Amino acid sequence: MTMETAKTTPERPYHHGDLRRAILSAALDVIAAEGPSALSLRDLARRAGVSHAAPAHHFKDRTGLLTAIAAEGHALLSAALTEATDLRDAGVHYVRFAREHPAHFQVMFTPELLRENDLELTTARALTADRLRQAVSDRVPEPGTDPRLAGVAAWSLAHGFATLLLGHNLDAAVGDQDPEEVFRTLTGMLFQPPSA
């Protein structure tokens, strides 16, 4: 009795509701606001209204939680890349993903925080790599360019832009323009120079 469980959502597998999801999204909030180092399992438990050891049951570890976030991020990113029409558009989607899911993005590319041998993570990561390769190979190759190297170039450009953007290092340069639009013109400048 006295269980005012307020089951507004129809889906509610067991005791608490979807605790795993609740902790995940609370974690994403914290990371987006204050970075992964500010993440505390006990704080997440408090926010979800459960005891301090509850999160461990779903994620085992702090590392486990972060690994789950990274895997989810790769799933989201690979899905986004699938929608790209060409290489430049893939870059735009990459930047958009970083802006819409900054916490995922940051965790995905901070290997010290992750369980590198995690199965879910490695498969999700492989899928992303596949989508990237595909986006590069779809592009009509200029004669004499190594496609692998072109892939590294494109990835570096998009990743660097996204990273600097999230770190507020481009605030002055971008101003009030749409970052995606800036990136688009930027790729146009590099990949199809005025002389062509």
Next chain:
Amino acid sequence: MTMETAKTTPERPYHHGDLRRAILSAALDVIAAEGPSALSLRDLARRAGVSHAAPAHHFKDRTGLLTAIAAEGHALLSAALTEATDLRDAGVHYVRFAREHPAHFQVMFTPELLRENDLELTTARALTADRLRQAVSDRVPEPGTDPRLAGVAAWSLAHGFATLLLGHNLDAAVGDQDPEEVFRTLTGMLFQPPSA
């Protein structure tokens, strides 16, 4: 008595020797190996053979220590960029800096870990920005290209390449080649296309 202080180095201001430097370099080791989140002030104190609160006297905070590292990193980077002969060479120096000082690099671009209003940091950071702008402006501009945008492009490319490299995301693509050489050919591919 019983003070076997082993003063091999002539410079040794006071009690311990250069404790500040000792803690800094120990911190750099830890960060390079296991990332900033694995950093523990007490562990650093242990390594230096001092009590657990000693580091606080030199850096006040964990944040203070990381801020000092970031400032030092910017000093090193701006010095490296000063030696660059042209824009491409600046990129090469940028990548080299990231490889030779991975701990500095990582901390410099993780704003959540830093005291953003620190004077030493902001001035050091401004110097780096200056060097970057200078490297861009030294380049002969193609007609009709916004120099600011070109700067963002160049920085994004170098930063993305360096970041992905440190995160071991380019291991397969680079193989046993020299990363700096890969970066050089990569910039050649983008900034002066075969059609020119």
Next chain:
DNA sequence: GCGACAACTTGACACTGACAAGATTGCCCG
């Protein structure tokens, strides 16, 4: 030599991640 100051120590407190052991709940199978 003495006073003041910087460098360091000692002690304490609240917080954290992790582990172990117990309690509770929903579910499945008979």
Next chain:
DNA sequence: CGGGCAATCTTGTCAGTGTCAAGTTGTCGC
């Protein structure tokens, strides 16, 4: 329908951490 059973969650505990406050020691100028 009911009894076990496994998944979910709680409680208790431990070592380790950052940070603050107060004391101690060495050093240098006067």
